[in-house]
Amino acid sequence: MGIPLPKIKPDHDLDETIRRASDLDRDAFGQLYREFAPRIHRFIEYRTRNRELAEDLTNQVFMQALRAIGRYQHRSIPQFTGWLFRIARNAVADHWRRSRSSVSLDPDVHMRDHVESGDFAGQMAQSEELANALKQLTPDQMEVVALRFSQNMNHAEIAAILGKKETAVRALQFRAMTTLRAILARESD
Amino acid sequence: MKDRTVERVISTCVDRYLSGEWTLDDCLARYPEHADLVRNYLELSDSLADLTPPPPSKAALSFGERLVLGELDQLVESRRSGSSWRGLADRFGRLLAASRLATATAVVFLALVLGSGATLAASVSSPSSPLYGYKLALDRVRIELAPEDRKADVYIDVAGRRLQEMEHVALSEGGEGLDRISAHYKQMLDHGLQKLQSLSQADAAHVRQRFTESRSNFHIRLEGHRRRLELMAPSGPPQHREIVVAVLKNAETHLSRIPTAPPAVHLQQETTPARVETPPRVPATATPTATLAPTVQPTATPSGTATEGGEDDSSGQTGTTDAAEQQTPQPTETPAPEPTATPAPTPTPLPEAVQIEGVITAMSQSVLEVDGRKIVLDANVVPDPVVLGKPGVGVHVRIRGIPMADGTVVLLELQTLPDKATQTPSPTPTPSQTPTPEPSPTAAPEPDETATPKPEFEISGSITAITDSSIEVDGRTIDIAKLLDTGAVSLESLEVGVMVQVIGYVRPGNVLAAVSLIIHDPETESGGSETETTPTPEASETSTPTVTPPADETQVTIEGVLTAVSEGSVEIDGQTVTIILEGEDATVVEGVIEVGATAVIIASPGENGALVAVSIVIQSGTATPDATPTPDNGDDGQN
Numbered sequence: 138m139g140i141p142l143p144k145i146k147p148d149h150d151l152d153e154t155i156r157r158a159s160d161l162d163r164d165a166f167g168q169l170y171r172e173f174a175p176r177i178h179r180f181i182e183y184r185t186r187n188r189e190l191a192e193d194l195t196n197q198v199f200m201q202a203l204r205a206i207g208r209y210q211h212r213s214i215p216q217f218t219g220w221l222f223r224i225a226r227n228a229v230a231d232h233w234r235r236s237r238s239s240v241s242l243d244p245d246v247h248m249r250d251h252v253e254s255g256d257f258a259g260q261m262a263q264s265e266e267l268a269n270a271l272k273q274l275t276p277d278q279m280e281v282v283a284l285r286f287s288q289n290m291n292h293a294e295i296a297a298i299l300g301k302k303e304t305a306v307r308a309l310q311f312r313a314m315t316t317l318r319a320i321l322a323r324e325s326d
Numbered sequence: 327m328k329d330r331t332v333e334r335v336i337s338t339c340v341d342r343y344l345s346g347e348w349t350l351d352d353c354l355a356r357y358p359e360h361a362d363l364v365r366n367y368l369e370l371s372d373s374l375a376d377l378t379p380p381p382p383s384k385a386a387l388s389f390g391e392r393l394v395l396g397e398l399d400q401l402v403e404s405r406r407s408g409s410s411w412r413g414l415a416d417r418f419g420r421l422l423a424a425s426r427l428a429t430a431t432a433v434v435f436l437a438l439v440l441g442s443g444a445t446l447a448a449s450v451s452s453p454s455s456p457l458y459g460y461k462l463a464l465d466r467v468r469i470e471l472a473p474e475d476r477k478a479d480v481y482i483d484v485a486g487r488r489l490q491e492m493e494h495v496a497l498s499e500g501g502e503g504l505d506r507i508s509a510h511y512k513q514m515l516d517h518g519l520q521k522l523q524s525l526s527q528a529d530a531a532h533v534r535q536r537f538t539e540s541r542s543n544f545h546i547r548l549e550g551h552r553r554r555l556e557l558m559a560p561s562g563p564p565q566h567r568e569i570v571v572a573v574l575k576n577a578e579t580h581l582s583r584i585p586t587a588p589p590a591v592h593l594q595q596e597t598t599p600a601r602v603e604t605p606p607r608v609p610a611t612a613t614p615t616a617t618l619a620p621t622v623q624p625t626a627t628p629s630g631t632a633t634e635g636g637e638d639d640s641s642g643q644t645g646t647t648d649a650a651e652q653q654t655p656q657p658t659e660t661p662a663p664e665p666t667a668t669p670a671p672t673p674t675p676l677p678e679a680v681q682i683e684g685v686i687t688a689m690s691q692s693v694l695e696v697d698g699r700k701i702v703l704d705a706n707v708v709p710d711p712v713v714l715g716k717p718g719v720g721v722h723v724r725i726r727g728i729p730m731a732d733g734t735v736v737l738l739e740l741q742t743l744p745d746k747a748t749q750t751p752s753p754t755p756t757p758s759q760t761p762t763p764e765p766s767p768t769a770a771p772e773p774d775e776t777a778t779p780k781p782e783f784e785i786s787g788s789i790t791a792i793t794d795s796s797i798e799v800d801g802r803t804i805d806i807a808k809l810l811d812t813g814a815v816s817l818e819s820l821e822v823g824v825m826v827q828v829i830g831y832v833r834p835g836n837v838l839a840a841v842s843l844i845i846h847d848p849e850t851e852s853g854g855s856e857t858e859t860t861p862t863p864e865a866s867e868t869s870t871p872t873v874t875p876p877a878d879e880t881q882v883t884i885e886g887v888l889t890a891v892s893e894g895s896v897e898i899d900g901q902t903v904t905i906i907l908e909g910e911d912a913t914v915v916e917g918v919i920e921v922g923a924t925a926v927i928i929a930s931p932g933e934n935g936a937l938v939a940v941s942i943v944i945q946s947g948t949a950t951p952d953a954t955p956t957p958d959n960g961d962d963g964q965n
Contacts, residue, residue: 161398161401161402161405163395163398163399163402166394166395166398167391167394167395170387170390170391170394170395171387171391174382174387174390174391175381175382175387178381178382178386179378179379179381182379183377183378183379188379188382191379191382192382192386192389192390195382195390196390196393196394199390199394200393200394200397203394203397203398203401204401230884230901231883234883234884234885235546264373264376264377267373267374267377268377271377276901282374285344285374286344286371286374286375286377286378287375287377287378287379289344289375291341291345292341300937307337307341308333310337310340311333311336311337314336314340314367314370314371314374317370317374318366318367318370321370
C-alpha cells in the first residue's frame with residue numbers, strides 16, 4: 138500500500154481556524170497551508186507526475202484560495218476540503234489545457250516528458266507501466282483514482298468534490314480499474 | 327446482470343480493503359467464485375496506492391507557506407490602502423513564476439528578503455521608485471544563485487517582471503522609465519536565449535533534459551509575453567507605443583531564435599542514454615555534419631546575437647536596434663561542449679528539415695495529415711514540438727519537420743496561419759535550409775476595423791471622471807454604455823474616487839469597451855463582498871462575440887467542442903458545465919449552443935462542486951467530426 142496519509146478529523150479548532158482564515162488571519166491561513174498543502178501536493182503530483190510542477194500548482198491553489206476565501210461560507214471541514222480540492226482540480230485542468238494549446242498537440246507527449254523528468258523515472262518498470270496506463274483514463278476516472286488512492290478518500294468525499302453521486306463515483310472507480318487492467322494485460326502480452 | 331454482480335463484488339471488496347475492514351483473505355472467503363478477479367483488483371489497488379508520491383519536502387512547504395503568507399500580507403495591506411487589484415494580480419503571477427526556481431535557493435533568498443520586510447514593496451516599485459535599484463539588485467542575486475542549467479529559466483522569469491513593469495508604466499500618461507525597463511527586458515531575453523543555446527549544444531543527457539525543460543518554459547513564457555505586448559501595443563500614450571512595438575518585435579525575434587531540441591538520434595551516443603521507449607525512426611535524408619547542432623537551424627533569423635552588456639547596457643535600446651540584431655551574423659564560436667567522460671559523439675547524419683504549408687485534412691492525437699502528407703508526433707525524435715495556434719481540420723498551417731524514410735514527417739514546429747481560403751496550398755515540402763524570412767503571423771496587428779473584438783484589457787483603479795456613457799480610470803476613458811443599457815451598472819452606483827476593476831476589449835478606433843465592471847468598496851471589501859456586473863445575455867453583441875477573462879481566480883476557462891447539450895448543461899472537454907438560464911447569475915451566452923460548436927466557457931465551482939458557467943461564447947459553428955474527436959468520458963459513471 139502507499140504511504141499512509143492521515144485523514145483530517147473533525148476538529149472544532151480547525152473549524153475556528155478556517156473561519157479566522159476567512160478573515161485573512163495570517164496565523165490561521167498559515168495553519169491551513171501546513172494542514173492541507175501536503176494533501177493538495179500529493180493529489181496534484183499523483184495526477185501530473187511532476188514534482189516541481191506540483192509544487193507550483195499547490196502554491197497556485199493556495200493563492201487562489203486566499204483570494205476566494207473571503208466569499209467562502211464555512212459549514213464543515215469536509216466542505217472546506219472539497220472546496221480546496223475543487224480549486225486544485227481546476228488548477229490541474231487549467232494547466233493541462235494551457236499546455237495542450239501552447240506546447241504540444243498530444244497531451245501524452247507532454248506527459249511523457251513529465252514522467253521522464255520527474256522523480257518517478259527511477260521507479261520500477263511496473264510502476265511506470267501503471268503510471269502510463271493512468272494517462273489513458275478519462276479525466277473523471279483519473280480524478281477518482283487520484284482522490285481514492287492518493288488521498289484515501291471515500292466515495293462520499295469524492296462525490297462532494299466532483300459534484301457527482303456516490304454511485305457514479307463507485308462506477309467510475311470500477312471502470313477506471315477495469316480499463317487499467319485491460320491496458321496492463323495488453324502491454325504484458 | 328452478471329457484469330453488475332461482478333462490479334458490485336469488486337467495488338465492495340476494494341472499498342472494504344482500502345478502508346481496512348477486510349483483508350484479501352476476507353474478500354476471497356466471501357467471494358470464492360470471483361477469487362481470481364478479486365485478487366487481481368486488490369493487487370491493482372495496492373499498486374495504485376503505491377504510486378502515491380512522497381510528501382513534499384519541508385523546504386518546499388516552507389517556501390510555499392512564505393509565498394502564500396507574503397501574498398496574504400499584501401492582500402491585507404492593499405485592502406487597507408485600497409490599492410489597485412491589478413498590482414496584486416501582477417504580483418500573483420510573478421510570485422508563482424518565482425516558485426519555479428530551485429526551492430532551496432528560493433527559501434534562502436526569500437528568508438533574507440522577507441526578513442528585511444522590503445521584498446514585496448520592491449516588487450511593485452517602478453523605475454522612479456527609490457526601491458527600484460534594490461529590486462534590480464535582487465534580480466541579479468537570483469540570477470547569480472541559480473544553477474547554470476537553470477539560468478535560462480531565471481532570465482525569462484526576470485524578463486517577465488520587467489514586462490509587468492512595462493505594462494504598468496506604458497499605460498500611464500506620466501509613466502517614466504519605459505526605455506530603461508524595455509532595455510533591461512531585452513537584455514534578459516538575450517541572456518536567456520544565450521543560455522538556452524549553450525544548453526542545446528551540451529552532450530550530457532541530464533543537461534539535454536534540462537535544455538528540453540528550459541526551452542519549453544522559455545517558449546511558453548515568451549509566447550505569453552508576445553501576446554501581452556500585442557495587447558499593450560495599441561494602448562497607452564503615443565510616446566510609449568513606439569517602444570512597446572519595438573519590444574514586441576524583439577520578443578518575436580527571440581521566439582524565432584529559440585534553439586530546436588536536439589533529435590534523439592544523438593542520445594544513442596551517450597554512455598547513459600536518456601530513456602527511449604522505442605527505437606528512433608530512421609531519417610529519410612542524411613546530410614553529414616560534424617557538429618551537434620540542432621537538426622534544424624532557426625529558419626527566419628540567425629541566432630546567437632545576444633549582447634553581453636551589463637545591467638547598464640540600456641542606452642538607446644528602444645527597439646531600433648532590433649533590425650540590426652536580426653541581421654547580426656551568428657557567432658562563429660560556439661561554446662565548447664562540457665568535458666565529459668562519455669565518448670565523443672560520432673558525426674551523425676542529420677536530415678534536413680522540410681517546411682510544409684497547407685491545410686490540415688485529418689487529425690488525431692499523434693498524426694496530422696496536411697494535404698495528404700502525414701505529419702507525426704514522435705517524442706523519440708523531437709521530444710518537444712512547438713505548436714503555435716490551435717490546429718484543427720481545415721486550418722491552414724505551416725509545418726517544419728524532419729522527413730522520415732517511411733514518407734512521414736516528424737513535427738518540429740507547427741504554426742497556424744490566417745485563413746487562406748483563396749490561396750493555393752503548397753503541399754510540396756521545401757528544404758528550410760534556405761530560410762525565407764516571412765512576416766510572422768504573430769506580428770503586431772494593424773488596427774482592423776472588421777476584426778472580432780477580443781478581451782484586451784483589464785484596468786483597476788479609481789474613477790477619475792464620469793460621463794453619461796463612460797468612465798475614466800487611471801486616465802483611460804472606458805465606454806460603459808453597454809453595461810448601462812443592460813442595467814448591469816447604474817450611474818448612481820458610480821462616483822469619482824470609487825475603486826473599480828474593469829475588463830473589456832478594444833473596439834475599432836482604440837475605444838475601450840467594458841464588458842465587466844467590479845466596484846470595490848473598501849468598507850464592504852473587508853467582509854469579502856463586492857459588486858460584479860456583467861452584461862445580460864440579451865445585451866450581448868451576438869455579432870461580435872467577446873470573451874470575458876476570468877475575473878475570479880477560482881474560475882476556469884474551458885475551450886473546446888461541445889459534445890453534449892441539454893437544457894441546463896453542456897459538456898465540453900469532458901466536463902459537464904451547468905448553465906443558469908435566468909436570474910442575476912444567469913450565464914452569459916453569445917452565439918448558438920449546439921453539439922459540435924467550438925466554445926469558450928468561463929466557469930466557477932458551484933456549491934455542490936459542479937462547474938457553473940459564467941459565460942459561454944460560441945466561437946464557430948459545428949465542427950466536422952474529424953476535428954472534434956469525442957472524449958471518452960462523456961457520461962462515464964453518471965448513471
